[in-house]
Amino acid sequence: MINVRNILLALLLMMGTLAIAGDQHMMSVQVRESQVRSTPAFLGKIVGTVRYGDRVQILDQQGGWSRVVLPKPNLEGWMHDSALTTKKIVFKAGAADVQQAATTEEIALAGKGFNRQVEEEFKAKNPNLDFTWVDRMAQTSVSQEQMQRFLEEGRLVPEGGAK
Amino acid sequence: MKETTRREFLGRTGKYAVAGLGAASALSTLLSACASLEKVSLPDVGSLFKVSQAVAKSFEDITPEQEYYIGRTVGAVILEKYPPYIDDRANAYINLLGQTLARASDLPETYGGYHFLIQDSDDINALAAPGGLIFITRGILRCCKHEDAAAAVLAHEIGHVQNRHGLQAIRKSRITSALTMIGIESAKTFGGEDLARLTETFEDSISDISATLINNGYSRAFERQADLAAATILRRVGYNPNGLVDMLKEMQQKLKPGGLDFVRTHPSPQSRIEDIQKVIGTYQLVKTPAARQDRFAHALGVV
Numbered sequence: 170m171i172n173v174r175n176i177l178l179a180l181l182l183m184m185g186t187l188a189i190a191g192d193q194h195m196m197s198v199q200v201r202e203s204q205v206r207s208t209p210a211f212l213g214k215i216v217g218t219v220r221y222g223d224r225v226q227i228l229d230q231q232g233g234w235s236r237v238v239l240p241k242p243n244l245e246g247w248m249h250d251s252a253l254t255t256k257k258i259v260f261k262a263g264a265a266d267v268q269q270a271a272t273t274e275e276i277a278l279a280g281k282g283f284n285r286q287v288e289e290e291f292k293a294k295n296p297n298l299d300f301t302w303v304d305r306m307a308q309t310s311v312s313q314e315q316m317q318r319f320l321e322e323g324r325l326v327p328e329g330g331a332k
Numbered sequence: 333m334k335e336t337t338r339r340e341f342l343g344r345t346g347k348y349a350v351a352g353l354g355a356a357s358a359l360s361t362l363l364s365a366c367a368s369l370e371k372v373s374l375p376d377v378g379s380l381f382k383v384s385q386a387v388a389k390s391f392e393d394i395t396p397e398q399e400y401y402i403g404r405t406v407g408a409v410i411l412e413k414y415p416p417y418i419d420d421r422a423n424a425y426i427n428l429l430g431q432t433l434a435r436a437s438d439l440p441e442t443y444g445g446y447h448f449l450i451q452d453s454d455d456i457n458a459l460a461a462p463g464g465l466i467f468i469t470r471g472i473l474r475c476c477k478h479e480d481a482a483a484a485v486l487a488h489e490i491g492h493v494q495n496r497h498g499l500q501a502i503r504k505s506r507i508t509s510a511l512t513m514i515g516i517e518s519a520k521t522f523g524g525e526d527l528a529r530l531t532e533t534f535e536d537s538i539s540d541i542s543a544t545l546i547n548n549g550y551s552r553a554f555e556r557q558a559d560l561a562a563a564t565i566l567r568r569v570g571y572n573p574n575g576l577v578d579m580l581k582e583m584q585q586k587l588k589p590g591g592l593d594f595v596r597t598h599p600s601p602q603s604r605i606e607d608i609q610k611v612i613g614t615y616q617l618v619k620t621p622a623a624r625q626d627r628f629a630h631a632l633g634v635v
Contacts, residue, residue: 199396200441211435211568221397221443233438252441254395282510283398283534290531291405291538302416303407306447306465309423311431319428323479323624325570327436 196235198223199254199277205246209234210329212320215313217244222258222279391499391507396463399499400443402537403463406498409542410459410467414451417470417635423450425631429479430466430486436568437487437561439494446493448486450635455593456583459545460489462498471593473635475582478620479628480575484562488576491561497554501544502537509533549597559608572619573612580605 198219206213209231217239219225225237225248235253238245256277259266266276292298320327394402417423426448434446446464451457456471466489476482492498510533544550550558563573580601587595598604609615620628 200443201400201445203441211440249440251439277395279397282395282530283401283537285401286527287531287534288401288405290527291534294531294535298405298408299411300404300408302411302449303404303465306407306449307444309427309447310445311428315428316432316435319432320570322627324621325624327570328568 194227195224195257196227196237196253196255197258197277198225198248198252199256199258200252203248203252205237205239205244205248207246209236209247211249212313212317212327213247216246217242219244219248219252222260224257225253390504391496391502394499394507396441396443399496400463402499402534402541403444403461403465405534405538406461406541406545407465407467409538410461410465410545411451413546414453414455414457414467414469417450417452419450419635422631422635423448425627426450426468426482426486429483430490433483433487433565433569434464434490434493437490437494437565439490442493446490455591456587456595457593457597458485458489460492460498461545462493462496462541464490464493466490466493469593470635471586472583473632475579475586476632477578477582478575478618479624480566480571480618480620481579481582482575482628482632483566483569483571484573484576484579487562487565488558490565491558492550492554494561495554495557497550497558498541498545500554501550502540506533506537506540510537545597547597552599555599555604556607559604560611563608563612572616573608574616574618576608577605577612577615578618580608 198221201221203219204215205217205219207216208214219239223239225235225239227235228238228245229236230250233250234247235250236246237248237253254277256275258277258279260279262278262281266278292300319325430448431446434440442464444463446466448466448468450473451467451469453469454471455469456475458466458468458472460466466486468485468489472485473482476485510530549555559576562576566573566575583594584601587593587601589595599607
């Protein structure tokens, strides 16, 4: 009897450990868009793009970078840790999700808190505060190729190489 | 809910260091609930405990998405202080330089990314909003004799973003209040009263940050952290960290006593030079290749 109970307990413990281990290896993209790179370097070749809320499996971590894999699209490479969170990002939260968010550290509610709705409300109260140039700034983007050309033309040699 | 005009809002910026507004009902509700903790039954104690766990939060719990919205509005307030300098070539160059530097920082990824804009003012100033909107005046660019120096200005501001200094200027009670509302009350989009309360907390948070950035300045320790981050970023990209020293030497000569810019909000350039040299070593001349100097002069020559 005691043996059976011990075995059951051991099984339960193992299942629990496996569940936790499985969970620990998943992370979410916490920025609007991010790149997966072939090497853990800031100008590493881009092999794919991921978006806010995408779940990635972590295979390895080193020096601020994580080697990740995504099932769809089938993608493997390196992402900077600043783009990732251990929380699961919930887009359409039901009451149960909200309760869980309030009581655990496991999920984050996308679009909650200080969001577009709050910004609109703020703008309505402060109609003369001008966001035109803030919006224009957001449109400026610099491609990886432009950065590489900029470094080469300026005779700049990044630590550890540019690739 | 009280209506606030823009003038009132901007007028309040800077005064909030002493005002304890906006801590709001969520916190006081909790405090009063805690006061009567002894009287409640066991299941109630359990749920109160869960709520108080959720309340015990800090700026670190502000998600990048929320930081992005805070940063946008702080950016709009910064643009009230100085208008944009409309020069596509100069701004494109600053973005190319700045975004390349940001990639090499410890926080290359923010929700909306890093974006840079020159402002049309002789003041010697540079301001970073949370999330990566970075503003630099023509005045501070004139303290830069070469690209390595301009890179140092931008890298210092990236350092403030990387260390989330702006968010740390928000009074803790406001964060507690906002995060409590987010967790507990918002199953769907916010209703009128919740939205009004959250917007007020948002507004107060913007005031906290703007007051620190524009009027009071960060602590000396934060400025030192930003200079250290700048030196690291410059090295990673291949710039000479003495670009920062060159820029500070120029700034020392150009700053005017009594100004409302870096004179007021930053430690003296001389003390910053002394601090940074403890890390990067004695001064070494910055040698910029001709191609780098040419493009710098071409882009910022008339600034």
